[in-house]
Amino acid sequence: MLTKLELYKPDRQAQSPWFPTSVWELDKCGTVVTKYEPEIDIRHPGYGDAGYIARRAHLAEVASKFRHGDPIPIIDYTAAEHRTWKEVFTKLKTLFPTLACMEFRRSLENFERDGIFSPEHIPQLEDVSRYLKRKTGFQLRPCGGLLTARDFLASLAFRVFQATQYVRHTSSPHHSPEPDVIHELLGHAPMFADPTMAQFSQEIGLMSLGASDEEIEKLSTVYWFIIEFGLCKENGTLRAIGAGLLSAFGELQHALSDVPEHLPFEPKKTAVQPYQDDDYQPIYFVAESIGDAMSKLRRYAKSIQRPFSVVFDPYTKTIKKVQTA
Numbered sequence: 132m133l134t135k136l137e138l139y140k141p142d143r144q145a146q147s148p149w150f151p152t153s154v155w156e157l158d159k160c161g162t163v164v165t166k167y168e169p170e171i172d173i174r175h176p177g178y179g180d181a182g183y184i185a186r187r188a189h190l191a192e193v194a195s196k197f198r199h200g201d202p203i204p205i206i207d208y209t210a211a212e213h214r215t216w217k218e219v220f221t222k223l224k225t226l227f228p229t230l231a232c233m234e235f236r237r238s239l240e241n242f243e244r245d246g247i248f249s250p251e252h253i254p255q256l257e258d259v260s261r262y263l264k265r266k267t268g269f270q271l272r273p274c275g276g277l278l279t280a281r282d283f284l285a286s287l288a289f290r291v292f293q294a295t296q297y298v299r300h301t302s303s304p305h306h307s308p309e310p311d312v313i314h315e316l317l318g319h320a321p322m323f324a325d326p327t328m329a330q331f332s333q334e335i336g337l338m339s340l341g342a343s344d345e346e347i348e349k350l351s352t353v354y355w356f357i358i359e360f361g362l363c364k365e366n367g368t369l370r371a372i373g374a375g376l377l378s379a380f381g382e383l384q385h386a387l388s389d390v391p392e393h394l395p396f397e398p399k400k401t402a403v404q405p406y407q408d409d410d411y412q413p414i415y416f417v418a419e420s421i422g423d424a425m426s427k428l429r430r431y432a433k434s435i436q437r438p439f440s441v442v443f444d445p446y447t448k449t450i451k452k453v454q455t456a
């Protein structure tokens with residue numbers, strides 16, 4: 132028989148971290164981590180630029196007030212911010228035909244044809260979000276900066292992508308150490324319009340719900356090496372699928388050159404590979420295709436210890452927890 136003391140003692144083994152079970156609960160999943168803050172970090176291209184710091188803080192503040200179901204606030208970007216977008220967009224477009232994967236090229240063509248992307252203006256998150264919803268059910272929500280891996284991955288489980296709304300510093304248009312709206316829109320949005328990539332992203336999210344800190348670390352490393360910096364094969368040549376490459380002129384070329392190491396994507400190994408987040412990667416992982424990466428990840432998922440499994444209900448955008456142990 133249990134003593135009173137035992138009854139009140141929390142059973143640490145059986146407990147798993149809290150996670151959102153409804154898309155509305157993503158309002159609780161916007162924890163920003165302080166990394167590359169332009170106020171304090173010399174590696175940030177906007178370091179010491181008071182005007183930039185204030186602008187970035189203002190847009191982060193706007194994002195932090197967002198609640199699920201609200202329209203995403205329309206930002207009145209300045210002429211200089213639009214110019215940065217134009218510079219990045221037009222330059223990267225010269226590389227896409229030979230370096231970007233087919234899924235990206237196809238989506239980008241649609242985005243331009245449908246007037247979602249143009250070189251002149253930074254697209255509004257709200258417009259892109261509405262467009263993505265029609266394509267794959269993905270939607271965007273604004274966030275105030277780099278989020279904790281747990282919060283960020285949890286939102287993917289609901290096909291929600293948390294996107295920053297501020298723009299990189301004008302002094303460094305072709306590489307940003309932190310996510311900014313150009314990276315989110317140019318790098319990620321066209322990939323989320325692809326059904327396989329959308330599914331793959333959601334599945335990483337579902338695997339992360341209630342996972343241990345150690346598993347979260349592994350899943351975010353897989354996310355990093357595939358969704359941010361992944362490569363794939365296309366007719367025998369390497370192509371970029373990762374958003375961190377597709378939004379950065381310098382690293383896109385570097386990744387596909389013979390300078391870095393290219394290793395086959397193998398979730399077990401990829402999940403524990405240390406990574407570089409303030410400079411170009413020395414190692415990139417190559418998937419046979421996005422679909423193949425997804426099958427490999429599904430096999431890997433079986434090794435994740437969780438006493439329950441999760442089922443996503445797309446009609447209500449809720450998660451049902453099914454006890455398995």
Ligand code: NLE
Pocket residue numbers: 305306307308309310311313314318359375376378379382
């Ligand atoms: N290096 C990327 C860029 O310049 O767009 C951003 C990476 C965010 C993880």
Ligand code: FE2
Pocket residue numbers: 310314315319359374375
């Ligand atoms: Fe990203």
